[in-house]
Amino acid sequence: MGQSMESQLLWEPTGADLADANITNYMQWLRDEQGLNFDSYDQLWNWSVREIDGFWRSIWDFFDVKASKPPVKVLGEEIM
DSSP, X not given: OOOOGGGOOOOOOOHHHHHHOHHHHHHHHIIIIIOOOOSSHXXXXXXXXXXXXXXXXXXXXXXXXOOSSOOSOXXXXXXX
16 A cells, blocks of 8 residues: 555655745845844744734834724734
8 A cells, every 4th residue: 555645745846946935035125134043844833822912013014004093002912
């Protein structure tokens, strides 16, 4: 019997795919602009769930969200 469908790797990004990915650009931006350095997606994810307000504020800034005035608070409550 062969591998189950659940365990087969269907696709893996190339080095160029990874270099061009929005998540890669975001992690580089966090390092350069915020002084936050994550060596892996898991580290980024852990930070994002520990520092919910900081994470969403960084998303606001990274994507250059336009508003009539800067946010005082990014989230109404620190829950997901």
